[in-house]
Amino acid sequence: MEFELSDEEQAFQAAVRKFGDKVLRPNERKIDSEGRIPPEVLQEMARLGLLAMPVPTEYGGLGGSAVLTELAAEEIGRGDFSMATAVFFLLEAGWGWTLSQHGTEEAKREILPPVCQGKAFLGIATTEPTGGSDLAHMRTTSTRTSDGFSVRGEKAFLSGVEEARTMGGGHLTLTKSTDGKGFNFLYVPTTAAGNSTQKFQNMGRMGISTGAITYSDTKVPRKYLLGEEGHGFDLALEGFTVARTFVSAACIGAAERALETGIAYIRERQAFGQPLGKFEGIQFEAVDLYAQIEAVKWQCRRAAWLLDKYTLAGDDSHRSEVVKAVASVKLTAPPVAFETVKRVMMWYGAAGYTKDVGLELGLRGVMSYMVGAEGGLNIMRIILGRELLGKEFVPYR
Numbered sequence: 001m002e003f004e005l006s007d008e009e010q011a012f013q014a015a016v017r018k019f020g021d022k023v024l025r026p027n028e029r030k031i032d033s034e035g036r037i038p039p040e041v042l043q044e045m046a047r048l049g050l051l052a053m054p055v056p057t058e059y060g061g062l063g064g065s066a067v068l069t070e071l072a073a074e075e076i077g078r079g080d081f082s083m084a085t086a087v088f089f090l091l092e093a094g095w096g097w098t099l100s101q102h103g104t105e106e107a108k109r110e111i112l113p114p115v116c117q118g119k120a121f122l123g124i125a126t127t128e129p130t131g132g133s134d135l136a137h138m139r140t141t142s143t144r145t146s147d148g149f150s151v152r153g154e155k156a157f158l159s160g161v162e163e164a165r166t167m168g169g170g171h172l173t174l175t176k177s178t179d180g181k182g183f184n185f186l187y188v189p190t191t192a193a194g195n196s197t198q199k200f201q202n203m204g205r206m207g208i209s210t211g212a213i214t215y216s217d218t219k220v221p222r223k224y225l226l227g228e229e230g231h232g233f234d235l236a237l238e239g240f241t242v243a244r245t246f247v248s249a250a251c252i253g254a255a256e257r258a259l260e261t262g263i264a265y266i267r268e269r270q271a272f273g274q275p276l277g278k279f280e281g282i283q284f285e286a287v288d289l290y291a292q293i294e295a296v297k298w299q300c301r302r303a304a305w306l307l308d309k310y311t312l313a314g315d316d317s318h319r320s321e322v323v324k325a326v327a328s329v330k331l332t333a334p335p336v337a338f339e340t341v342k343r344v345m346m347w348y349g350a351a352g353y354t355k356d357v358g359l360e361l362g363l364r365g366v367m368s369y370m371v372g373a374e375g376g377l378n379i380m381r382i383i384l385g386r387e388l389l390g391k392e393f394v395p396y397r
């Protein structure tokens with residue numbers, strides 16, 4: 001068992017922390033208030049190889065391991081507390097990797113290089129207005145045509161709809177095949193004829209949009225099909241397993257930053273003639289939060305290590321172990337991050353409620369992972385229940 005990061009991993013982590021401190025932190029309020037990640041920030045991410053990181057170098061990516069990507073996600077979640085940059089980062093990392101594994105050669109050569117250069121956006125479209133958890137009952141359909149598919153239906157709450165519309169790009173879109181033979185996982189360019197988009201007003205992570213796409217006989221060429229026809233469902237689940245690890249990592253980075261901020265504050269802030277940190281009521285909270293963050297951090301790094309050892313290596317033999325590790329950390333990391341930010345906010349008293357201190361950025365951002373993004377907490381429980389008790393106890397997926 002080796003817990004120490006390699007020299008390469010430590011150097012990369014330090015470079016991304018520097019990017020977080022020098023580029024993300026000074027921009028996070030602007031990202032939140034202007035509702036977009038400035039192009040120069042994305043360009044710097046592209047320069048550092050942070051966009052769609054696990055994508056192989058031949059398609060323009062860094063070919064980064066899951067562990068390296070996890071480390072980067074921690075740092076980006078720490079740097080831009082609003083989580084907007086982390087979401088942009090992890091969607092492209094997870095779904096860029098999925099496309100690089102299961103896309104056609106033509107699609108990979110066309111779609112991935114601009115994504116890795118920050119010139120296009122790549123996201124995921126599974127959720128529909130009628131629900132996102134019960135994916136097997138989705139309604140958006142794909143019908144085979146002479147040269148591809150025709151897509152009809154509606155997806156909702158999709159991250160990056162505006163980015164994909166303005167920068168170029170699209171979403172890996174899960175559809176139900178009308179021939180009754182399963183699900184087709186298709187890359188659908190956002191501006192394809194037949195698509196119309198809508199933007200939602202979110203409460204947080206304002207730097208990346210959330211919206212809906214309606215597909216009215218949208219023609220998708222066959223080259224944009226991932227994997228085999230009818231087999232898209234499992235590919236989407238595999239992509240979620242990868243992306244959820246990076247979601248958790250971003251939450252851990254945000255939690256660490258909140259706790260460090262809080263500890264600095266309670267060392268200085270005086271009440272009843274002594275620093276707040278001398279009151280055990282507060283000191284013990286800080287210690288408990290530290291212990292919880294450490295636990296999920298190593299849980300997360302182990303999940304990434306398992307991804308490298310099996311999923312990213314194309315080895316499905318330990319699927320249950322990987323899925324359990326990822327669902328466990330996606331179940332625990334967002335609540336730990338949310339609780340940390342909330343507690344630290346309370347240590348600050350009234351100041352914690354102001355935008356000057358900025359903890360609300362993190363609270364609003366992390367909340368997105370509590371309510372549902374990349375799968376709600378109860379869905380992680382369902383996944384774990386299925387793995388632990390068996391299909392007869394959890395017959396749906």
Ligand SMILES: Cc1cc2nc3c(=O)[nH]c(=O)nc-3n(C[C@H](O)[C@H](O)[C@H](O)COP(=O)(O)OP(=O)(O)OC[C@H]3O[C@@H](n4cnc5c(N)ncnc54)[C@H](O)[C@@H]3O)c2cc1C
Nearest residue numbers: 124125126127131132133157158159368372373374376378
């Ligand atoms: C900011 C943000 C960004 C998002 N980005 C994307 C994106 O890019 N692409 C995309 O496809 N989706 C995206 N989503 C949607 C997200 O995937 C869904 O919110 C999630 O899958 C849950 O679906 P739902 O919101 O429809 O809730 P529902 O499926 O209606 O569930 C509602 C609640 O009930 C719980 N629940 C559901 N079933 C059960 C059950 N059997 N037992 C117990 N509890 C249950 C859920 O956990 C949830 O808390 C995003 C969401 C947010 C908030």
